[in-house]
Amino acid sequence: MATGRTRRNRKYRQVFEIAxxxxxxxxxxxxLNAYKEFVREVTSEQSNSTSALTETLDNLENESxxxxxxxxxxxxxxxxxxxxxxxxxxxxxxxxxxxxxxxVFHCKRELGxxxxxxxxxxxxxNLDPNExxxxxxxxxxxxxxxxxxxxxxxxxxxxxxx
Numbered sequence: 001m002a003t004g005r006t007r008r009n010r011k012y013r014q015v016f017e018i019a020x021x022x023x024x025x026x027x028x029x030x031x032l033n034a035y036k037e038f039v040r041e042v043t044s045e046q047s048n049s050t051s052a053l054t055e056t057l058d059n060l061e062n063e064s065x066x067x068x069x070x071x072x073x074x075x076x077x078x079x080x081x082x083x084x085x086x087x088x089x090x091x092x093x094x095x096x097x098x099x100x101x102x103x104v105f106h107c108k109r110e111l112g113x114x115x116x117x118x119x120x121x122x123x124x125x126n127l128d129p130n131e132x133x134x135x136x137x138x139x140x141x142x143x144x145x146x147x148x149x150x151x152x153x154x155x156x157x158x159x160x161x162x
Contacts, residue, residue, distance in 0.1 A: 067124045074121030081117055085110040 045052040061068040088107055091097035122129045143153050143161055 066126075070120055071124035074117045074119075074124055077117030077120065078114060081110055081113040085114060 046056045057068050085107060088103060088110065092099050092103060097103060119129060122132060143157065144150055
């Protein structure tokens with residue numbers, strides 16, 4: 001007897017398979033409308049429904065005591081501001097933007113924005129930012145026992161090293 005998860009996985013596989021129409025033996029063409037259906041089927045209820053999302057957010061906040069609105073602000077802000085910082089670096093490396101005083105100042109301002117949202121995330125989780133940094137130092141000390149970067153340890157982490 002198939003479980004709900006098995007039936008769901010079978011359905012997703014069927015929807016995914018119809019999203020691709022074999023054009024010839026070397027390539028496949030994507031039917032974007034079928035792919036849209038596939039994406040809908042494999043998207044969580046919280047992503048498809050505002051009411052399900054709201055219920056989940058309320059449950060998370062009530063069960064964890066975490067300020068979920070502030071946590072979302074921090075997470076989305078970190079991503080956005082990190083992208084803005086990366087955009088400056090990209091323009092310097094790949095598009096010829098000068099790494100002059102004005103560019104460094106722009107980087108400085110974006111890094112300040114990143115810190116704003118990082119502190120917001122710390123606030124949401126009720127974490128001491130000093131302890132967050134100390135934990136990062138401890139993690140890196142354990143990862144690199146010689147005190148220097150080593151590609152082996154970077155790629156072959158011990159169990160529990162996130």
